[in-house]
Amino acid sequence: MSSNVATRTIRIGSRKSQLALVQTHWVQAELSRHFPDINFEVSTMETQGDKILDVALSKIGDKGLFTQELEDDMLSGDIDFAVHSLKDLPTNLPEGLRLGCVTQREDPADAMVVHEKHKDKQIDTLPEGAVIGTSSLRRLAQLRHHFPHFKFKDIRGNVNTRLRKLDEGEYDAIILAAAGLNRLGMSDRIHQILPPSISLHAVGQGALGIECRSGDDDILSLLKVLEHEPTAQRCYAERAFLRGLEGGCQVPIGVNTTIENDTLTLTGIVASLDGQQLIKDTVTGSPTDAESMGSKLANRLRDQGAQEILDVINAENRA
Incomplete structure (x- = not known):
């Protein structure tokens, strides 16, 4: 790599949420380990999906809900690439952008976290009428198929907010991505990993997708080490x-x-x-x-x- 590339600063875009930053700082650390002469800086921002917390995601429309602001900054040159939870990245990307690499996957499964009063239960032994929290139509549809006797209630907010609502008794159980809990050091909150026979996971769940400009060969060559x-x-x-x-x-x-x-x-x-x-x-x-x-x-x-x-x-x- 030429010296002018090796001495430049590369800007990484990230959402501001705790989970997004944990993921982005992992990418930053890995790239710094491989390329110690390059300065990798993290630039954070809120996306539309972070700001609208009182409306179900399905009602907002999901085209770039958690990615568009980061993509705009890439296209304008303000950041060089962005780190996403791959499940949030639309399958059709804006012109001029591409998926630069996909990192090794965490557990992609869905996980159930229960209120303390149900700690001796599995999902199939929760009582009739148990209130299950999820913001995902995918989880909702599959769980309704298998457990029509449960009540389902939308839940929004970051992982900590959702866990607090559960602990305060608003829900009997909530369904979250195991990967997010693992990355946040909260594996101990996982009560049950839902098997594929109950809940197939989201597309890309558990993997990070790093998005960059299509013709940026410099950045693409750096990202290869994370693929x-x-x-x-x-x-x-x-x-x-x-x-x-x-x-x-x-x-x-x-x-x-x-x-x-x-x-x-x-x-x-x-x-x-x-x-x-x-x-x-x-x-x-x-x-x-x-x-x-x-x-x-x-x-x-x-x-x-x-x-x-x-x-x-x-x-x-x-x-």
Whole structure:
């Protein structure tokens, strides 16, 4: 690397939330370890999704809800790249931007955290009428499918705010991403990891996606050290599946991916909000065919009626 590159300052964009900063500072530390002669600075900002806390995410519209302000700063040159939770990054990026790398995935599963009075319970032994907190339509639809006897209540705010609301008795249990709790050092709050048979996770959940300008070869070459190929292959399959269904972050689409013996297995679901309809299928293939596998699975679910379910949900969200 030339000396003029090695001595410059590179600016990393991040949301201001505690979890976002933990993730971004990890990226900063890893890059500093690999490139000690470069100064990596973190620039923080609030996104639209951070500011609107009194409206369900599905009602706001999710195109760039947690990313647009960071993307604007990249395009204007104020920052060089941005660190996102990959599940927040739309599958179609603005012109001039690209996904620079995908980092090694944390546990992508959903986790249940319970009020103290239910510490001897699992999700299938919670009492009838238990109040479950989630802001995710994906979790809501799947849990309604399996547990129609629960009551579901929207919950917003950062992880600490959600845990406080649970501890104060507003909910019997809440569902969060295991990855976020692990990264925040709160693994002890995880009461149960929900298996894929109950809840398929969000596209990209548990992985970080680093977004940068398309033609910035300098930055792209730096980010290569953070790329984790098996995670990237799994996430590219998941994102192609979501893109194929023209779904955003706030639709009841769930996935599960594994790579074993050089075989990628991708399972996907589309569910109705009331949980009555749940369409699920699986494809397998080579990890190098990840994107075409995602598209193939999207087409298969569409043929089985997924598009009709999504059309109803999108109409309700626009209403």
